[in-house]
Amino acid sequence: xxGTPVLLIAIPLLAAFVIPLVGMIWKELVRIIPxxxxxxxxxxxxxLLHYVSVHGTIVxxxxxxxxxxxxxxxxxxxTGLLASIMTILGFLVWMxxxxxxxxxxxxxxxxxxxxxMMLVASAVGMVITGDIFNMFVFIxxxxxxxxxxxxxxxxxxxxxxxxxxxxxxxxxxxxLLIAIAIIYSQLGTLNMADIASKISTMNPGYKxxxxxxxxxxxxxxxxMFPLNGWAPDAYSEAPGPVGAAFAGITVKAGIxxxxxxxxxxxxxxxxxxxxxxxxLITLIVAETTALRQERLKRMLAYSxxxxxxLVVVAFGIGTVEGAYAALFLMLNHAIIKPLLFFSGxxxxxxxxxxxxxxxxxxxxxxxxxxxxxxxGAFAIVGLPPFxxxxxxxxxxxxxxxxxxxxxxxxxxxxxxIEIVYYFRVVNRIFFLKYDKSTSVVPHRPRFNAVITMVTxxxxxxxxxxxxxxxxxxxxxASQDLMNTPEYxxxxxxxxxxxxx
Amino acid sequence: xxDNLLKILEIGVLSTSVxxxxxxxxxxxxxxxxxKIVIGLSIIDGGIHLLxxxxxxxxxxxxxxxxxxxxxxxxxxxxxxxxxxxxxxIVIGFAVxxxxxxLIIRLYRHHHTLEIDExxxxxx
Amino acid sequence: MKKFLVLLILAVLGYYMYDALYGIGIGIPRFTDxxxxxxxxxxxxxxxxxxxxxxxxxxxxxxxxxxxxxVLFLAVTALxxxxxxxxxxxxxxxxxxxxxxxxxxxxxxxxxxxVLLGAYVFIHGHLTPGxxxxxxxxxATGFLLMLLAYENFKVxxxxxxxVESFAGILFVVIGLFGFMNGGTFLQNFxxxxxxNNLFSGGVIxxxxxxxxxxxxxxxxxxxxxxxxxxx
Numbered sequence: 025x026x027g028t029p030v031l032l033i034a035i036p037l038l039a040a041f042v043i044p045l046v047g048m049i050w051k052e053l054v055r056i057i058p059x060x061x062x063x064x065x066x067x068x069x070x071x072l073l074h075y076v077s078v079h080g081t082i083v084x085x086x087x088x089x090x091x092x093x094x095x096x097x098x099x100x101x102x103t104g105l106l107a108s109i110m111t112i113l114g115f116l117v118w119m120x121x122x123x124x125x126x127x128x129x130x131x132x133x134x135x136x137x138x139x140x141m142m143l144v145a146s147a148v149g150m151v152i153t154g155d156i157f158n159m160f161v162f163i164x165x166x167x168x169x170x171x172x173x174x175x176x177x178x179x180x181x182x183x184x185x186x187x188x189x190x191x192x193x194x195x196x197x198x199x200l201l202i203a204i205a206i207i208y209s210q211l212g213t214l215n216m217a218d219i220a221s222k223i224s225t226m227n228p229g230y231k232x233x234x235x236x237x238x239x240x241x242x243x244x245x246x247x248m249f250p251l252n253g254w255a256p257d258a259y260s261e262a263p264g265p266v267g268a269a270f271a272g273i274t275v276k277a278g279i280x281x282x283x284x285x286x287x288x289x290x291x292x293x294x295x296x297x298x299x300x301x302x303x304l305i306t307l308i309v310a311e312t313t314a315l316r317q318e319r320l321k322r323m324l325a326y327s328x329x330x331x332x333x334l335v336v337v338a339f340g341i342g343t344v345e346g347a348y349a350a351l352f353l354m355l356n357h358a359i360i361k362p363l364l365f366f367s368g369x370x371x372x373x374x375x376x377x378x379x380x381x382x383x384x385x386x387x388x389x390x391x392x393x394x395x396x397x398x399x400g401a402f403a404i405v406g407l408p409p410f411x412x413x414x415x416x417x418x419x420x421x422x423x424x425x426x427x428x429x430x431x432x433x434x435x436x437x438x439x440x441i442e443i444v445y446y447f448r449v450v451n452r453i454f455f456l457k458y459d460k461s462t463s464v465v466p467h468r469p470r471f472n473a474v475i476t477m478v479t480x481x482x483x484x485x486x487x488x489x490x491x492x493x494x495x496x497x498x499x500x501a502s503q504d505l506m507n508t509p510e511y512x513x514x515x516x517x518x519x520x521x522x523x524x
Numbered sequence: 525x526x527d528n529l530l531k532i533l534e535i536g537v538l539s540t541s542v543x544x545x546x547x548x549x550x551x552x553x554x555x556x557x558x559x560k561i562v563i564g565l566s567i568i569d570g571g572i573h574l575l576x577x578x579x580x581x582x583x584x585x586x587x588x589x590x591x592x593x594x595x596x597x598x599x600x601x602x603x604x605x606x607x608x609x610x611x612x613x614i615v616i617g618f619a620v621x622x623x624x625x626x627l628i629i630r631l632y633r634h635h636h637t638l639e640i641d642e643x644x645x646x647x648x
Numbered sequence: 649m650k651k652f653l654v655l656l657i658l659a660v661l662g663y664y665m666y667d668a669l670y671g672i673g674i675g676i677p678r679f680t681d682x683x684x685x686x687x688x689x690x691x692x693x694x695x696x697x698x699x700x701x702x703x704x705x706x707x708x709x710x711x712x713x714x715x716x717x718x719v720l721f722l723a724v725t726a727l728x729x730x731x732x733x734x735x736x737x738x739x740x741x742x743x744x745x746x747x748x749x750x751x752x753x754x755x756x757x758x759x760x761x762x763v764l765l766g767a768y769v770f771i772h773g774h775l776t777p778g779x780x781x782x783x784x785x786x787x788a789t790g791f792l793l794m795l796l797a798y799e800n801f802k803v804x805x806x807x808x809x810x811v812e813s814f815a816g817i818l819f820v821v822i823g824l825f826g827f828m829n830g831g832t833f834l835q836n837f838x839x840x841x842x843x844n845n846l847f848s849g850g851v852i853x854x855x856x857x858x859x860x861x862x863x864x865x866x867x868x869x870x871x872x873x874x875x876x877x878x879x
Binding site: 028131229230 | 681682707708712714721730805809810814816820
């Protein structure tokens, strides 16, 4: 063993405190240490995931108090899978942005990596913690890192986008705190497994009230309609790699919290249907808005919101198959959307306005980046040989098995919209003529960015041609999610004790 | 204190906390000045903290501290958990407020105004 | 018009919230199997800490506190990043009125007393009301007083960030030491001592002192950064 789950949080925190000190000695360490930490987190979470899929869930207690009294971390096939996705992506984002503003004296650039590391660590913390208030603390850590990363550039719009994000995030945390207060006042506990085992004794009125507060609060983080007004601004004003990290890491954590709360904590009938409806509305509104966008990053942001809507729809189906499809979508989105953000931000690198019409004919001058962008576009709309196809197929199968024909037809219609706006960009890149007056000046990607993008592309192709590589993990995770009694059993009554 | 007075106090504290949350929400929803919005958020936070503490209150209870002479008073002590949660929540609220204020400073630098209507360059 | 609409919505929301919360029943024990009785029991019998809130904040829910000091730390770091300017004209403050000599000498007299009080509060965090956060805040108010009274009062950023980082590192390292003897993260590994003694509670007192240092330096840093923001 290379460590226990708590090190996924403790080591980044330790590094965050160490970095300002060692940064005084050698500036480059400010960039290197977060990378090492993220690499360690990646290795640790993947090792633990492998261990967990063989031996069963790890429940780690903190400060020596077993749940429900102390805070505990749950590293199950589900949380382990999400933590692994996040840490892998976190490392890739680090690699992509390693040389970011390296040779200029730009204070935010020195702190960028601390915030990036804390963003990943807090998202992992949100996923693996077994305590509802601890989750609130991690949401706040993530929030502060995300606001600061959004305000990275000193231009005027970035501060405004960050402020908007902060307002929504602040409201979300207030609502979350009210929900926690209601739950504590009724059940006298904050441990999620304990709440889940006692929730049936709770007065139904309070249960619904708490659930409404919870979903509203987390809906903001998970970009659910109509609470996602902050997202397109934050995505488009933040630096490219940060947009990728938002799409791949923070939103995933938000979605996880929603499903954990709806599936495990509350057994309110009708909550699944609610998820279906809200997911569908988000999907349709976001994809139709994406169609109208003129700026590349805003289009990607709306597409990301739409994908999250689709994930929530898949969870809302309420079966193990649905959860499988949703997790598959989350995995694919976490590797495809970053590729689009990375290659997309190189396509419009030298442009001020970052408009879609400025990419005309770049395929000739930036063939490598353009091909990668096209690959990402094909994959995300779900064309057959790529990764996105299998996840979309599994959503449709899951819906078909439940007889939800309306949903299937809506998803197909929305997919057509998606194809239209992605292919419009690809068409501009490859088939329109390069025009010196309107198109951007081509820009060669740096070496580390090339490695990152190629890694992501390889992952997309591997999952596309050989989906069996991940289906086993996804099956375990979806069964783990739907099996609440086992979760309670694991946390409260021993389960797999920890090896050292 | 007699029971009626305690009852009035309980209702008073509870309604104060709800009122604070509502006042804060009102400020966030209607005020057009950035500073006032942040003040509104802080008021919401304050209301929630008061609410949490109130939920932990026990009639005629004592502070959850086992000082000499109170070693066996555990059943008379108020609930310590909300107090610990509020301690955490206050610090977090403070940190978020600090970041919000610094963003406002940044916005003021560029726009020389704090009115939302004059700042809107992105869609709200 | 919009205001009336908002008021109406808030009135409805407020009615329901009040109604629901009043129904909870304030001031009476509501649950029998909650976690608080365990805390109240173990804080004396196992941790030997008199202040139950402290034992919850630092030990039972110590992981929250670690996250919390990280939030503060990130806020300080974020301020440095967000308020960054290309021109190096930071360091001077715009002052409308310089303070009178009464304020100056009064602050000078009060400053050591405030710092002492803050230190007392966080050192005795496990015995009396208060602790690292409260004590740290008190110390920061002392620095605020000095900054308001003396317009050229300087606090070294290097010292601040050194103390801040060092306290944070010690917190995590003490937590990692908990792994000794087959324990878990943040577990106590020192002798507990006798209840109501200064040296009781094992690592709890030490961690709370670290939190005190950290909060004091971070709040001072925040105030300092915002005060020296000139437009």
